[in-house]
Amino acid sequence: MTEAAMEIGGVNRNDRFTRGSRLVGVLSKAGLAFAILAVMLYGSFVSPAFFTSGNLLNVLTSMSIVGIVVVGMTFVLVVGGLADLSVPATIACGAILSLGLQPVIGPLPAFVLAVGLAGLIGLLNGVLVGYVGINPIIATLGIGTIGLGIVQAAVGGVIVYGSNPASAEFAKGRLFGIPVVVLIFLVIALVGHFVLSRSFWGRWTLATGGNYSAAEASAVPVQAVKAGAFVITALASGISGGLLGLTLQSARPLIGGGYEFSAITAVVVGGVSIVGGFGSVPRAIAGLIFVQLLTNVMVLDGVRTPIQGFVLGILIVGAVGMDAALRKRGVS
């Protein structure tokens, strides 16, 4: 770093940390890959069940359902939207409607309509956050609660069952030996990655999260971009919920509980900045892989549930702390 670079009117107050930045930089890029390898290594030592194709396929399938939400949540964090807490509602909307509407309009239209209505919840979130300027935590919590209430009222608070075995078979089936759910997740992840890293919408998302005022003054439609992140997340959650419903062939209103937490954990552990402006879909997915493998290994190792929660909590705090530290050092 040159002297000229340091003289930017006090912008870079942390230039005294530049020395360690190479090591920190390598860690921030490859740290997660090492962590994933370490967990796999540990897993294969503690449990002979870990490295079986059955177990890994299970992990992959359950990871895929959360993973679809993670792709959307990445946009919310990158755009500076903190988090979308309405995920349980949009998942429930996707799951309940895609099963409940099957007898009325058929499985595929039911699925599409379910995802569309989930997207509508996202649109409400987006308008409140992006255009009205309400804090995202409050807005998504409120809209999520309302949405869940409506879905519960619509189905009378009971469990909805699937009535179309063909669609269930498809969702639980495999294509070229790979579970369909996993394939759908991969396609969504690829599309999400392309949009965030290669499209103008993605660049706008990063700019809006990086410096909202400067993006606005650069003719970026910041309000729409911010709102869009919540729509993307809701659509993803709707798809995720629909697939969950189809695979389980039953859906209760609280089916999506905890998914918001898992998705946020994965994104944050993946090193996507909680204050926006930095992050990518592959990073978030790496975070997801790590968290899912760790959870799986803990389960196989017989670690008690409270301890598992404890470990995940530490992971989140550690990841957010790391983000803050990296931000200071100007690596991320």
Added chain:
Amino acid sequence: MTVAADCALDMRGISKTFPGVKALSDVNFAVKFGTVHAVVGENGAGKSTLMKVLNGSYAPTSGTIRVGGAEVRMRRPADAQALGIRMVHQEINLVPDLSVAENVYLGRMPGKWTFLRKGEMIRAATAVLDELGAAIDPRERLGNLSISQQQLVEIAKAYAAQPRIIVLDEPTSSLSEHETAALFRILRKMRDDGIAIIYISHRLKEVLEIADEVTVLRDGSMIETRPIEGINAAHMIRLMVGREVSNVFPKSPAEIGKSVLRVERISDGTRFRDVSFDVRAGEILGLTGLVGAGRSEVARAIFGLSRLVEGSVTVNGREVSINSPSQAVRAGIAYVPEDRKGDGVVPGMSIRENISLPILRRLSRFGRISRSADHALAAESVKQFSISPPDGERRINLLSGGNQQKAVIAKWLAAKPLVLILDEPTRGVDVGAKAEIHHIIGQLVAGGMAVVMISSELPEILGVCDRVVVMRDGHASEPLLRSELSEERIMALATGEEMA
């Protein structure tokens, strides 16, 4: 030079090396009590590094520091404060939601344990503000004050700590000339109290006015320390850049064409009313006035960053309705904002990503940004505006202020606007970059662009602009031709004071 008793600060042989860069090499710097000592130099000359050594943020690689004759070692800013060294930074570092008095005594509030003695604090703050001749109510919420008043509070805060040495870093960058005069009265008062004042500024005219001594830094070395008598701006610039800058404000003559942007009787309902002017192709229209007169507000409203409640905006004879910056860009208007850090650059992004931001859709097909067009645009801009370092992939916040500003201007020129509005385009940039920016503006108008330039610096306004509109309290004067203008006349219009 001997260490005299009146020597407040004596830095000897100061070097500071960062990995790969020698930021300061063997700098000697001495300041006497009861003097104003200016430090000048281009961005990157080492002024900030030297001050960070002085305030304990950096430990020097080698060299000794004496404060009041005694050798000291400072490991952190608190050490410097304990020695009576106070910094007033370019940006305001105060808490908007606290009162003026609470800000003045922030961190050193009187009172024991948890209970503040509020009355005592307000009395003390009143005394300090009175002493400085600042008419500010200590009970007022800081956020309600103008930027220039906040700057005075910042200085009062430093002064209240009864320092021996005060460092002021570009204190006038957000002040109008009128307010600068008030600041100078305060500085002279502090000087007469025996405080050593280190004054860092790019504004050489002010340095000549206020300083007793001046030190010139260039490329991390001390070039010269000398009394202010017998030196002029041209000489100082020569020492700073190591070359002659022939004309500080070169205005290349451009052919003036038809009117491009016309605003008629625009109001935003609160901060400006009934503002009318027009800019013609090939013309630079100056917009000046005191800070807070509504200049930036007019620009931001024309660009769609805030709403107009009345009036019309026409571009090339066609009335346009602008409610967002993207509509302004479509109408052919571009705006380089005043607050470069806040509104100009996206810090985590590269030069390339910043430059293409307003025209991303034009560079995209089916939503995908054309990689080659994106990179070509950045390469071309970097070359055309000689942005340094010439690397489009460099993160923009790692550039100097002047180079960031060039990148922001490049960003807007990529949108090929008909009208370019520049809000304080040369604020806080060094002499060399300033000349370059003026050169760029000159080329743009030569190419037929219409330019509106907002500036508080009257020599710049008078040197660059063809016509000038002076704003006062949200009202705009008639456009005045350069030939009928002088600094005195502009100040008279800006302050509403009758001319002598």
